[in-house]
Amino acid sequence: MLLLHLNTVDEEFWAKQLGRLLPNMGIVRRGDTFNASDIQYVFVWKPQKNVFDGLTNLKAILSLGAGVDALLAHPNLPENTPIVRFVDDELTQCMGDYVVANVSMHHRCFSQYRTDQKAKSWTQFFPPPSWDIRVGIMGLGVLGQDAAMRLLGLGYQVNGWSRSEKTIKGLTGFVGKSELDIFLAQTDILVNLLPLTPDTQSILNYPLFTKLCRTGLKGGPVLINAARGGHQVEADIARALTDGTLGAASLDVFEVEPLPKDSPLWQIENCYITPHIAAISNPESGASYFARVIREHENGRPLLNVVDNRRGY
Ligand code: NAP
Ligand code: GLV
Numbered sequence: 001m002l003l004l005h006l007n008t009v010d011e012e013f014w015a016k017q018l019g020r021l022l023p024n025m026g027i028v029r030r031g032d033t034f035n036a037s038d039i040q041y042v043f044v045w046k047p048q049k050n051v052f053d054g055l056t057n058l059k060a061i062l063s064l065g066a067g068v069d070a071l072l073a074h075p076n077l078p079e080n081t082p083i084v085r086f087v088d089d090e091l092t093q094c095m096g097d098y099v100v101a102n103v104s105m106h107h108r109c110f111s112q113y114r115t116d117q118k119a120k121s122w123t124q125f126f127p128p129p130s131w132d133i134r135v136g137i138m139g140l141g142v143l144g145q146d147a148a149m150r151l152l153g154l155g156y157q158v159n160g161w162s163r164s165e166k167t168i169k170g171l172t173g174f175v176g177k178s179e180l181d182i183f184l185a186q187t188d189i190l191v192n193l194l195p196l197t198p199d200t201q202s203i204l205n206y207p208l209f210t211k212l213c214r215t216g217l218k219g220g221p222v223l224i225n226a227a228r229g230g231h232q233v234e235a236d237i238a239r240a241l242t243d244g245t246l247g248a249a250s251l252d253v254f255e256v257e258p259l260p261k262d263s264p265l266w267q268i269e270n271c272y273i274t275p276h277i278a279a280i281s282n283p284e285s286g287a288s289y290f291a292r293v294i295r296e297h298e299n300g301r302p303l304l305n306v307v308d309n310r311r312g313y
Pocket of ligand 2: 064065067086279
C-alpha cells in the first residue's frame with residue numbers, strides 16, 4: 001500500500017495519476033482509513049512531524065523533491081529506510097532552460113543594455129563570443145551535467161566542480177576543497193547546482209566571490225544559484241553586488257522562502273529574482289517516474305536514485 005503525504009501541491013491529482021498507473025497498489029491519503037502497518041511506500045513533500053508514525057513496514061520513502069536536505073533533517077526520519085529522490089527528464093530540461101537563459105542573459109550584458117535603454121543611451125559595446133566565456137558549474141550530478149552539456153553545445157567554455165572526479169567530454173573538472181580556488185579563478189559565470197549538505201551550507205559567501213575571475217565579463221563575475229537558499233549568504237550577495245565584487249546575480253532560491261519583503265535583494269538592479277521556479281516537474285511525468293520506481297521494486301529490482309544518507313544527497 002502507498003500513502004501520499006504531499007503538502008502545498010495538489011495531492012488529489014497525484015493520487016489519481018498514481019492510481020491509474022498502479023492499478024494493483026492500494027493508494028491512500030492521510031484522511032483515509034487504513035492500517036499504518038500496511039503502508040509499504042510513503043510519498044512525501046514537506047512532510048509533517050507525525051508522517052512516519054506507525055509505519056513499521058516501510059520499504060521506501062519517495063521524495064517529490066530532487067533535493068532531500070529538508071527530508072534528511074526530519075526529526076523522525078526512519079533510520080534504515082531507503083529514500084528515493086525525484087530524477088526526471090522534464091525537471092532536468094527545465095533546469096537546463098533556466099541555466100542557459102541566465103548564462104546567455106549575463107554574457108550578452110543584459111543589465112548594461114537595459115540601463116542604457118532606460119537612459120536612452122546608444123552605447124556600443126560588443127559582447128565577446130560565447131567561446132571566450134568560462135562558466136563554472138558547482139555540482140556535476142544529474143542537473144549539473146545536463147546544464148554543462150547544453151552550455152558546451154552553445155560554445156561556452158565549461159568547468160565543473162564536484163566531490164569525485166568526472167570525465168565529461170569537453171569539460172574541465174575540478175575536485176574537492178583543494179581545487180576549489182583554482183576552479184573559481186577560472187570562472188566568469190558561477191552556476192550553483194550543489195545539494196545542500198553540512199559541507200555546502202553557506203558556501204556562496206563574500207570571500208568566495210572575491211576569488212572569481214574579474215577579467216572575463218565587463219561588469220564583473222556573475223553568480224547563478226538555482227540549488228538551495230541555504231547555500232548562499234544573502235547579506236554577502238547584497239554587499240558584493242553593491243560594491244562590484246559581483247557584476248550580477250540570478251537567484252531562484254533563498255534563505256527564507258518566500259523572500260521576505262524587507263530583503264535588500266529586491267531593490268538591487270543587477271539581482272534577478274525568481275520565486276523557486278527553475279525546475280519543478282508536473283504530476284504527469286512525476287507520477288510515471290514514481291509508478292516505475294514502485295513497479296520495478298515490486299518486481300524484485302533495486303530501487304532507483306537512492307539517497308546516500310551519510311553523504312547527504
Ligand atoms: P545530484 O545528482 O545529487 O548531484 C550533486 C552533485 O554535487 C554531484 O556532482 C556531487 O559530487 C556534487 N557535490 C556534493 N557535495 C559536494 C561537495 N561537498 N563538494 C563538491 N561537490 C559536491 O543532484 P542534482 O539532481 O543535480 O540536484 C542538485 C540540487 O539542485 C538538488 O540537491 C536541489 O537542491 C536543487 N534543485 C533545485 C531546483 C529548483 O527548482 N531550484 C529543482 C531541482 C533541484 P559527486 O558527483 O562527486 O558525488
Ligand atoms: C526543488 O527544489 C527540488 O528539490 O525538487
